[in-house]
Amino acid sequence: MAITPIKTLVENAKADIRTLSQEEAAEMVAAGEALFVDIRDPRELARDGRIEGAFHAPRGMLEFWIAPDSPYHKEELATDKTLILYCASAWRSALSVKALQDMGVENIAEMEGGFGAWKKRGAPIVTE
Template sequence: MKRESVDGKTLETWDAQELQDALESRDAVLIDVRSPAEYMLGHVAGSLLMPMPDFDAKALPEKGKKRLVLMCGSGMRSEKMARKVLAAGAEQVAHLDGGFGAWKEAKLPHVAVDFPTGGQKAVNQD
């Protein structure tokens, strides 16, 4: 995990395995900032959708003991929104380096469209 100080606050950049470990141990809440269409095509199970055009840092769930981690397709939008979260007053937030693309490249479990049926299917799930 990389850490960057932003005006005395902490922006963390996580890799896909760090996020997977935190989700498995229930230590993180994942916020997906992609569009609803992108989310429908594939997403991490349990992630919450808050599309970038409607993103409101003050509307994020209270993190409590869990870490807030933002994700997009490549890591660019999530970093931008993470900086917005810090500017809105949060002391710490994280985002996924490489976004959902990195998650899929790491062959981690997710939900994707099953094109023949139009439904959804689990991918890379044990």
């Protein structure tokens, strides 16, 4: 049995999820309609910085932090706002949005290009 290539998994996920442009995502957050959720590893945040105000939910804990019946549930993620997930390059975020949609989360999207594209275009970041 062959393992499905990761690019195929990401492409399949992106076909089923909502992807917002960087500008649209930032506007939604600024308007109070959305919350940025940074799913990168803590070492990435320390090394590369982060988007101010983003909630950090490491990829490995995301489903546990979202699920209301989980002992690890985070109230910050139980919101009517659209959760806009991002990682470094929008691969992990695509898979994560698909996984959360499969759990029944409806107010969910990813940000096109991820943090790498955010930083490259000169959008504001916070560093430690």
